[in-house]
Amino acid sequence: MKVQFTQFSENIRLTQSQENDAKTKYSGVCKTLHKNYYENDYDGKTKYLFGSYKTKTNTRPLTDDQDVDVLFKIPEETYSKFKAYEVNGPSALLQEVRDVLNKTYTTTDEIKGWGKIVLVQFAEKYHNVEVLPAYELEDGTFIIPNSEDGGSWDKFDPRDQISIFQTSNSDTDGLTADLIRMLKMWLQNTPSLSSKYKSYNLLNDIIDYLSENKYSGIDYSKYDSIIKGSFEYIKNNCEDSMDSYLNTAIDRAQKAIDFCIQNKPKQASMEWRKIFGDIFPLAENSPVNENKARVFSNPSFPYACN
Numbered sequence: 001m002k003v004q005f006t007q008f009s010e011n012i013r014l015t016q017s018q019e020n021d022a023k024t025k026y027s028g029v030c031k032t033l034h035k036n037y038y039e040n041d042y043d044g045k046t047k048y049l050f051g052s053y054k055t056k057t058n059t060r061p062l063t064d065d066q067d068v069d070v071l072f073k074i075p076e077e078t079y080s081k082f083k084a085y086e087v088n089g090p091s092a093l094l095q096e097v098r099d100v101l102n103k104t105y106t107t108t109d110e111i112k113g114w115g116k117i118v119l120v121q122f123a124e125k126y127h128n129v130e131v132l133p134a135y136e137l138e139d140g141t142f143i144i145p146n147s148e149d150g151g152s153w154d155k156f157d158p159r160d161q162i163s164i165f166q167t168s169n170s171d172t173d174g175l176t177a178d179l180i181r182m183l184k185m186w187l188q189n190t191p192s193l194s195s196k197y198k199s200y201n202l203l204n205d206i207i208d209y210l211s212e213n214k215y216s217g218i219d220y221s222k223y224d225s226i227i228k229g230s231f232e233y234i235k236n237n238c239e240d241s242m243d244s245y246l247n248t249a250i251d252r253a254q255k256a257i258d259f260c261i262q263n264k265p266k267q268a269s270m271e272w273r274k275i276f277g278d279i280f281p282l283a284e285n286s287p288v289n290e291n292k293a294r295v296f297s298n299p300s301f302p303y304a305c306n
Helices: 002-011 016-037 076-083 089-104 158-171 175-188 199-213 220-237 240-261 265-276
Strands: 047-050 067-073 110-114 117-121 128-136 142-146 152-156
Touching (some): 089 117, 089 152, 175 199, 199 220
Antiparallel strands (some): 117 128
């Protein structure tokens, strides 16, 4: 399955045009907000990209629930103004940000403000943007609005999360990001599970799994056993309500491995398709060139200016 996993890894990465679209969208949103809240010209320093578009663990094809997560740094006077509100200042801040964006993005499907973020929805098959207004503290952490339950101001430290990911990804020669992308396809192919098991849970579990097993520089020919092992690790550390999904994935992975041992690559790839969907390449029951080496990379910095 070396050839199939090589192609699978390539198939689910964003194209250059999709990366460019993401950057255009989140930069435009932050530039609009900067113009409203600051007098100086926008240079990108008031935005901070985080989440899967920072770690480049995003996948294609794009789905409706894939958003670019970007933080916009509000001035101290803006934070102080809304913090002084007697009733739900966080909600008022989100609504103000929403109103500012509505003046520019009049052709978008919808702009919503709730919870902690403002969502700017663009056309289908294009990137949406979740913008998180935040006040940066001297230690590099942030105070963010939470409009739920009457409103609160919460502490948020995306830099720490990203640093943990980047360390793991560097230590494993990019295997961390590769596995996260692949298992995201499993979640997309298991919609009833994706509401229970979020992307950040997956990221943390994969980092812990690879840390315990000390995988590094693994060739694509070994991905079948590593993926099966990741399912087993998640099962041993997840809620009981996820057991049936993990058992199914483990059984299918084992069947795929057994078919490979029996020199039945087509049947093996069909089992992997049950896990990942039709984006996983279908093999033929004939000899294939398995000599393509895995390209190691550290895709933690997808854009020149974040």
